[in-house]
Amino acid sequence: MLPMDDPFPRGVTPRATPWPAPEMSVLHGGRREPPALPLALFGERWAAWLAEAAAAAAAPVDYVAGPLLAAASALVGHARWARATPGWREPPHLWLASVGDSGSAKSPGADVLMRDVLPEIERRMAGDFPERLRAWQAGTEARKAAMEAWAQDVRAARKSGHAPPLPPESADPPEPQEPRVRVSDVTVERVATLLARAAPRGLLVVRDEIAGWLLGMNAYNDAGRAFWIEAYGGRPFRVERQKHPEPIHVERLAVAVAGGIQPEKLAELFRDGDDGLLSRFIWCWPRMVPFGLSRAAPGVAWATGALDRLRRLEPATDAAGNAVPLDVKLAEGAVAAMEQFGRAMQRRQVEAGGLMRSAYGKARGLALRLSLVLAMLRWCAGEGAAPDLPPPGEIGEAAFNAACALVADYAMPMAARVFGDAAVPKRERDAATLARWILSTRAPEVHVRRLQKEIRLPGLSMAEDIHMACWTLVEAGWLRELTAGGAVGRPRATYIVNPALPARAA
Numbered sequence: 161m162l163p164m165d166d167p168f169p170r171g172v173t174p175r176a177t178p179w180p181a182p183e184m185s186v187l188h189g190g191r192r193e194p195p196a197l198p199l200a201l202f203g204e205r206w207a208a209w210l211a212e213a214a215a216a217a218a219a220p221v222d223y224v225a226g227p228l229l230a231a232a233s234a235l236v237g238h239a240r241w242a243r244a245t246p247g248w249r250e251p252p253h254l255w256l257a258s259v260g261d262s263g264s265a266k267s268p269g270a271d272v273l274m275r276d277v278l279p280e281i282e283r284r285m286a287g288d289f290p291e292r293l294r295a296w297q298a299g300t301e302a303r304k305a306a307m308e309a310w311a312q313d314v315r316a317a318r319k320s321g322h323a324p325p326l327p328p329e330s331a332d333p334p335e336p337q338e339p340r341v342r343v344s345d346v347t348v349e350r351v352a353t354l355l356a357r358a359a360p361r362g363l364l365v366v367r368d369e370i371a372g373w374l375l376g377m378n379a380y381n382d383a384g385r386a387f388w389i390e391a392y393g394g395r396p397f398r399v400e401r402q403k404h405p406e407p408i409h410v411e412r413l414a415v416a417v418a419g420g421i422q423p424e425k426l427a428e429l430f431r432d433g434d435d436g437l438l439s440r441f442i443w444c445w446p447r448m449v450p451f452g453l454s455r456a457a458p459g460v461a462w463a464t465g466a467l468d469r470l471r472r473l474e475p476a477t478d479a480a481g482n483a484v485p486l487d488v489k490l491a492e493g494a495v496a497a498m499e500q501f502g503r504a505m506q507r508r509q510v511e512a513g514g515l516m517r518s519a520y521g522k523a524r525g526l527a528l529r530l531s532l533v534l535a536m537l538r539w540c541a542g543e544g545a546a547p548d549l550p551p552p553g554e555i556g557e558a559a560f561n562a563a564c565a566l567v568a569d570y571a572m573p574m575a576a577r578v579f580g581d582a583a584v585p586k587r588e589r590d591a592a593t594l595a596r597w598i599l600s601t602r603a604p605e606v607h608v609r610r611l612q613k614e615i616r617l618p619g620l621s622m623a624e625d626i627h628m629a630c631w632t633l634v635e636a637g638w639l640r641e642l643t644a645g646g647a648v649g650r651p652r653a654t655y656i657v658n659p660a661l662p663a664r665a666a
Contacts, residue, residue, distance in 0.1 A: 189592025223269025230418035237361030242532035251394035259445035370419030531563035591632035
């Protein structure tokens with residue numbers, strides 16, 4: 161219900177009443193300020209490339225760095241695992257989510273990797289796949305022909321009174337799957353099939369909008385959400401299928417994730433109890449950057465060549481000749497740093513509540529994964545070494561300390577920003593959205609119907625929501641209501657904007 165008190169005395173128009181000083185805190189809507197991404201932690205060459213690619217996309221650098229971490233973790237995959245101690249190993253796969261309103265350059269920031277770099281790497285991965293597929297198709301047709309000939313022989317034997325011949329081998333081998341890094345089809349059976357046959361080293365799930373995937377995990381499979389929680393740990397997993405007698409066995413269930421989400425969808429994601437799924441994400445929600453056009457193209461060829469070195473990493477083999485991850489252990493100094501970092505995160509976990517408690521609980525595992533990915537990124541970029549130097553056999557203190565800093569100074573503050581925003585009342589979030597629109601457009605008035613039908617700001621599709629946001633801004637000294645009736649139809653709700661708003665520009 162809207163406030164019914166009349167803020168203006170009878171006979172006094174809103175325009176004649178003195179304006180109060182506007183409260184600028186409504187712009188934040190209770191949100192925490194985003195931390196700055198410490199680019200130097202990526203190493204000199206990747207830091208320069210990230211800045212260059214972000215400028216070319218007119219995007220915050222976070223929207224390029226997040227997809228890079230996710231893609232690199234998938235390319236390393238099960239060729240290398242990070243080992244802290246003989247009893248604690250982690251796959252490298254990372255989950256990254258870019259948060260931002262529509263038009264905040266989330267997709268352009270990811271495009272340089274998803275549109276230009278990874279497709280070329282997948283083309284190189286394909287290798288002789290077309291020939292193998294044609295051979296499988298030819299074999300399938302040959303087996304069909306053999307079965308038809310056998311059926312004819314059986315009929316002829318019956319007519320002649322002879323014993324029928326035995327059937328030929330008719331079981332078709334599984335259809336070969338094209339090697340790939342990325343997948344957007346997130347059904348449980350499809351992902352499990354690809355992990356078992358086409359991408360045993362792991363996959364990168366790419367979703368331009370992850371809200372639909374996260375909210376609909378159990379839509380077609382009651383065990384869908386449990387499957388995805390398991391898909392972070394790299395453990396063996398069996399998918400039972402109703403229409404097929406044979407289950408799908410995945411030796412190491414682990415996928416990387418890169419996707420985007422709009423802020424107004426966050427509250428819906430966090431409405432259910434904490435099962436640990438959402439605290440596995442690294443969230444990237446930076447400030448928007450002033451739009452500008454870069455005259456330089458990002459170094460696509462260089463990034464492709466560097467990341468392709470990760471794709472070519474060879475796993476180890478067990479006694480039976482099967483591929484298994486090769487452990488990359490923490491150096492002795494890094495083990496000591498892990499103990500200190502783990503205790504620091506444990507203290508914060510005790511003091512935290514809600515989803516942040518879960519996030520701090522996973523911080524040390526996240527740091528271990530990140531340390532391997534950062535070490536491999538520096539290696540594939542040729543950072544401080546000859547290009548033909550073999551991949552690192554251990555994770556040194558520099559890489560691990562960089563990972564700890566990225567978790568403590570970026571990932572955890574970003575998680576607090578995201579989780580805190582989800583807890584802010586909708587009215588305050590909507591008022592912040594409307595306030596930012598007022599400043600960016602220099603609007604002298606706010607027309608409810610125009611906002612609803614033409615502007616369509618995120619979260620403000622219903623007239624009641626717009627009115628509630630406007631009244632929040634009335635209370636903050638930003639707006640005043642002015643209802644102007646027309647000759648025909650209902651009056652049009654209009655709010656005039658405080659002319660004293662400072663620096664009314666984007």
